[in-house]
Structure formats: C-alpha cells, structure tokens
Amino acid sequence: MDSAEQGLTEGDLHGAVVRLSDCIQLMQADLVHANPTPENLNHAVSDVLMYDPLDEWTSVDDRIILAVGLTCGSADFDQLLHRASNSNAAAVIVKAHGTPMERLRSAAVLHSLAVLVAPDNLDWTRLVALARASVMGAAADSVSGVRLGDLYAFANAAASLTNGAASIVDPLGRVLGYSTLPGQPVDELRRVTTLSLQEVQPPAFDSDFKIVYASAGAVMIPGVDEEMARLALAVRAGGELLGSIWILDPGEDKREPALNALDRMAPLAGLHMLHARSASDFGERRNGDLIRTLMDDPEHASFAAAQLGLDAANGLAVAAFSIVRPETGSLESVREIQRLLHLVTTVCNIQFNTSHSALIDSVVYALLPCEGTGPRAAHRRVVQEIGAYAHTISSYPLIAAVGGIAPRVEDLPASRSEALQTLQYLLRAQSPAAGLFEDYRIPLNLLKVGAFIAETGLSDVDDITKIQAHDAQQQTDYLGTLRAYLASNGNISAMAERLHVHNNTVRYRVSRLAKDFDLDLEDPQKRLWLWLRLTTMDLGG
Known part of the structure; x- marks a missing residue:
C-alpha cells in the first residue's frame, strides 16, 4: 500500500x-x-x-x-x-x-x-x-451510486463534489471521461482536450503531469497565460499508475475543500479506472489479434486492415521492440513490457499521428506508415527516440528493429520476419541498439548462408569440422590461427600483431596448419570457403 x-x-x-x-x-x-x-x-x-x-x-x-x-x-x-x-x-x-x-x-x-x-x-x-x-x-463512500467503470458518470460526481469541471486521463494522455455539468467554467485547453479526447502534450513529456505523478496527494497546478489553474490527483492501485483526475480550479474559497475531496475519492477513482480498463482490455486484445492476423495470415490481412481502419496505401513497415533482461517471467518484467507498449504507442502517436501497436509473445510490435519522401528516416528517428526514453521504463537495455517496407498488407509477414531477424541478431551480438533491417543486411544474409550450410550437411566433414575436433582433443588453437590468417589476408606482420606473438611464431603456426590439415591456403576458392564457414559460425554464436 x-x-x-x-x-x-x-x-x-x-x-x-x-x-x-x-x-x-x-x-x-x-x-x-x-x-x-x-x-x-x-x-x-x-x-x-x-x-x-x-x-x-x-x-x-x-x-x-x-x-x-x-x-x-x-x-x-x-x-x-x-x-x-x-x-x-x-x-x-x-x-x-x-x-x-x-x-x-x-x-x-x-x-x-x-x-x-x-x-x-x-x-x-x-x-x-x-x-x-x-x-x-x-x-470510501464519497462517490456512490455510480456504476463501476462509468468514468463519465464518475467525472460528473467528482465535478459536483469539487465544484469544478473534471477530466479523467490515462497515462498515455487519452481522456477517458469528463464532466458535463452545466454552468461550470471551462477554458480553451479544456475544450480542445474534450473534443479530441486527447491531451495536447503526452504525459510522458509534460512537466505538469510529472509533478502530479510525483505527489502523494492532490495538488494545484497554476495556470499559464489564459489557462485556468487546475487541481490534479494521480490515481494508483497496488502501486500501479492508472492515470489522473484534473479539476478546473473552483476558486480560492473552494480550493482546499476540493483538494480534500479529491484525496478522499482516490481509492474509488482507482476502482473505477481498473474496471474501465478491464472493459477496454477486450478492445486491446482484439487490436492485438488483428495485428497478429496482419503479420501471420496474409489470406485474411485485408479484412484485419479494414477492421483496424489501417491506411496502407503508401506501404507499412513492422517495428519490433524488446527489453533485454536475464529473466522474463517476473512481475516486474511484465510491468516493464507493458510500459514499453505504452511508450511505443505514445511516440508513434506523436510522430505519425496514429498508432497501431500490440504486445505479442513478449515483443512489442508497431505498424509504421511510409509517408513522404523519406519514410526510412522517419522510421529510424522513431525507434531512436523510443530508445532514448527506454531508461524511464526499465534499467535493462532496449533493442529495436524495423523490417523492410511492405508495399501491401499481404507483405507484412516478410517485414515482421526481417524485424525479428534483426532483433535476434542484435541480441546475439550483445550490442543493444536500434536500427533498420538494411543496416544489418549483410550479416543477416550471411546467417542465412550459414543456416543453409548446416541444413544441407555441407559442414559435416569439411576442414573446419576437422580442425574443431583436433582443437578440442589436443587443446590446440588452430582455428584461432586460421581466423587470424583470413582476417589479415595472410599478412604475417598483421597476424603477429593480432595474436601478440613474434612473426616467426606466426610462420610456424601457419605452416603446421597447412601441413597437418592438408590446406592449400593459396587457393582462393579454399580461402573463400574457410572464411565463409568461420564468419557464419561467428555470427551464429
């Protein structure tokens, strides 16, 4: 508590x-x-x-x-x-x-x-x-007779108790309910937010919201320019932030009783918001199911896109986000991935004025529109911005990747596959970052080559397999010598510097490598194959 x-x-x-x-x-x-x-x-x-x-x-x-x-x-x-x-x-x-x-x-x-x-x-x-x-x-019976989860009725009750127009806002800045009692004064900001059902500035980037979230009880936020002052309260349940209640200041003589009334209704506000969220959970699950259909089932992709109201005229790209942490089943990890979903949704709303995002199998996905002359620059900017704010939701690093552009909704599975391949490559490389699929096209293609070699048995009895077996049995490091040889293009001095040994030692090791395994290191095709095998092995971990 x-x-x-x-x-x-x-x-x-x-x-x-x-x-x-x-x-x-x-x-x-x-x-x-x-x-x-x-x-x-x-x-x-x-x-x-x-x-x-x-x-x-x-x-x-x-x-x-x-x-x-x-x-x-x-x-x-x-x-x-x-x-x-x-x-x-x-x-x-x-x-x-x-x-x-x-x-x-x-x-x-x-x-x-x-x-x-x-x-x-x-x-x-x-x-x-x-x-x-x-x-x-x-x-707390300060607000009774209101059906649980009816946030418009609850806002009217709150406005009646505090003598000021009330709005209820979730952590993403969406207005979930507002009062409609006649005669209560409002300002332009109140009119705009109730018409759009959205705060002008997302709470994650708004200093007033940060003050409210950091306060243990109801506080007053002074007005700026023509705006009226506001009384506000962060609403929590079990330590989880559910949103906030905002009341237009009823005036100095009524302010203190209004702040006290807000504090008293805090527990009921949490209960109402939890039940309202439970009702909206159905919509979120449906949204997630439709996005999953888009990325997994090309046959029904057009139907899912229509249900989502998705504009795919200029193409779409799938972005994937994941938090790198040692365990994923804890309560805190679940909370962090939910916070990540909210962050992705918020930033995409700001960047593209729309957001189609969902949490699927511990990965947060977003469908990014491809508008204007430089859509990939916009895609890079949005994942970098999300990465910049990642420290606010988790102490663990974030990895983010965007698949290629899908010209049609039926092509979204390919974009998702590219995003996941890039995500997994960044995870294996232990270099958490944010980037586009084309940034890593070469290593990703080499990984496909490595998978083909393994699947077709081409690596079963080749030179690399023999050298690996010898190193394991005799505690030698011929593979390291070969790796240095190929990386240095056979330059003895460069190899010596890389291996931190004398030039003569390098010459001896190379000659033994060639003799013991009957390797013709002057053969360009042989060198290509050995390099390809070692590179795909190293990329694959």
Whole structure:
C-alpha cells in the first residue's frame, strides 16, 4: 500500500468497516465463493496479501490472502489455510486448476475460512490491484451510486463534489471521461482536450503531469497565460499508475475543500479506472489479434486492415521492440513490457499521428506508415527516440528493429520476419541498439548462408569440422590461427600483431596448419570457403 492510500485509510475513513461481501461485489472478478456463510461474508477486510510459503509469517488479521502458485491438496496450501484460519484472515483466493469445487468447499469448511475461487486465466497482477482497490473503495463512500467503470458518470460526481469541471486521463494522455455539468467554467485547453479526447502534450513529456505523478496527494497546478489553474490527483492501485483526475480550479474559497475531496475519492477513482480498463482490455486484445492476423495470415490481412481502419496505401513497415533482461517471467518484467507498449504507442502517436501497436509473445510490435519522401528516416528517428526514453521504463537495455517496407498488407509477414531477424541478431551480438533491417543486411544474409550450410550437411566433414575436433582433443588453437590468417589476408606482420606473438611464431603456426590439415591456403576458392564457414559460425554464436 503506498503512502497516499495509507494516509487515507488512517485519517479520512473514520474507522469505516469494509466487509468481505462488499469487496467481492466491487471486484467483479468472477470469483466463486466455495463456502458462503453470513459469518464469513460479514468478516471485516483491512488489506490484501500475496502469500509466499517462504516468507516470514506476518500479521494477516482481516486480510484477503492470494494463494499464488498453490493448488488445493498441496502441503503448502493446507498449511496456508491452517495459518490463515488461526490468524483471523478474511479469505483466501485460489485458482482451481481442475480441482473439483466440492473438494475446495470441504477444505474451506474444515478450516472455517472463506475460500474464493478465481478463474484459471485471471491475471494475478490484475487481481491484486482489483482486490486492493476494492478494499479502499468500499471504505470510501464519497462517490456512490455510480456504476463501476462509468468514468463519465464518475467525472460528473467528482465535478459536483469539487465544484469544478473534471477530466479523467490515462497515462498515455487519452481522456477517458469528463464532466458535463452545466454552468461550470471551462477554458480553451479544456475544450480542445474534450473534443479530441486527447491531451495536447503526452504525459510522458509534460512537466505538469510529472509533478502530479510525483505527489502523494492532490495538488494545484497554476495556470499559464489564459489557462485556468487546475487541481490534479494521480490515481494508483497496488502501486500501479492508472492515470489522473484534473479539476478546473473552483476558486480560492473552494480550493482546499476540493483538494480534500479529491484525496478522499482516490481509492474509488482507482476502482473505477481498473474496471474501465478491464472493459477496454477486450478492445486491446482484439487490436492485438488483428495485428497478429496482419503479420501471420496474409489470406485474411485485408479484412484485419479494414477492421483496424489501417491506411496502407503508401506501404507499412513492422517495428519490433524488446527489453533485454536475464529473466522474463517476473512481475516486474511484465510491468516493464507493458510500459514499453505504452511508450511505443505514445511516440508513434506523436510522430505519425496514429498508432497501431500490440504486445505479442513478449515483443512489442508497431505498424509504421511510409509517408513522404523519406519514410526510412522517419522510421529510424522513431525507434531512436523510443530508445532514448527506454531508461524511464526499465534499467535493462532496449533493442529495436524495423523490417523492410511492405508495399501491401499481404507483405507484412516478410517485414515482421526481417524485424525479428534483426532483433535476434542484435541480441546475439550483445550490442543493444536500434536500427533498420538494411543496416544489418549483410550479416543477416550471411546467417542465412550459414543456416543453409548446416541444413544441407555441407559442414559435416569439411576442414573446419576437422580442425574443431583436433582443437578440442589436443587443446590446440588452430582455428584461432586460421581466423587470424583470413582476417589479415595472410599478412604475417598483421597476424603477429593480432595474436601478440613474434612473426616467426606466426610462420610456424601457419605452416603446421597447412601441413597437418592438408590446406592449400593459396587457393582462393579454399580461402573463400574457410572464411565463409568461420564468419557464419561467428555470427551464429
């Protein structure tokens, strides 16, 4: 729980009691109660805890415990139920993963503990945020009677409480809802943003948003020129930034009560934004599915392009982005890749006034339009700009690559393949960077040659294979000598400098190499083959 939530719980809720039944209703996460009774439904709830069997047991009184990675019948799950029941926990949430409901009900009844069963495909990260926001939201009743996720109705309620026109904005700068109460003064900036449903300046590059995001509670942002001052609050759930609420300053006499009202409604705002995002998740998944169809299924590409409203008249190019980190399954890595998706979407919107991006298999893809006389310069600029801001979302390096231009939507799979080839080459080269496919065309083509050599068995019994086997058995380094010879074009002095040995030593090594393996190093075709084999081996890692 962050500092803003902590302060609200202790200072502003005046000891309000939150019941388990209230939390279940507010979460709307398709939870199934294995053993509902009046007693456990009325159990007080204070917070949410993600359970780890290896963690030291802390106070769980009145907490909802999430049994991440545990299954009914395991020793760890049985231990959790025993400890949770003895510690007066409010409930345990678990995924069934095929366990019959009757078995879960029996375990719950045995320990006299509420057990809630979550869908197997429900993301734990989202559930934590929903559960925590529900606990806070159930305790704050400053905005009631608004359907969860209806951000326009919530904005009207917020405007009524604060006496100022309200807007709700997500981290990308999209206006998700705004108030429509008559009689409240507005300025030109408010008119522009409500008409376009988009902030003029993306939050990632706006100093006012940065001030709001860095503040623990509601703050006032002074007006500039003809703009009115604004009261603003960053909205979070479980530490995750969901967006912000902006209120046009109601005036000095009403400002302090309005700031206090904003702080009080923070938990409910988080709950509403989480549910609104859940509704929009369907649209994002559909968008991702359509982009996947474009890149994987040429037969249905034109249909997907029409559904996306994609303008492909001048061609498109696929850009691919990935964060280079040692492990990819952690909660933080998931958050980082989502932040990367937001960054790519924001920068593409700024550069091209449109964005078609999606997260597919841990890679963020964007479809880049090819407008004007120099589309590749624009493509290079956009991936470099994204790379420049990468440090704001992760401490790990970012790699980015753009495939070639696809003249038709049916050609997008080839552009995606080129982008991925370039991405993988940069990863193998351990040189995180951003570039276009043509920047690396030669090494990528050589890698294809190397793959052909391996697939057709041309390397099975050639000289390089023999030298490798000898080096491995005799602990020699003839391959290193050959590599230096080819890289130096047979120049003895250059080889000696490269190998840090005397010229005579180089001559001896070369003569032994030629004699022991019957190599005619004067034959240009032989040298070409040896160079090709070594180069493709080195490029392929």
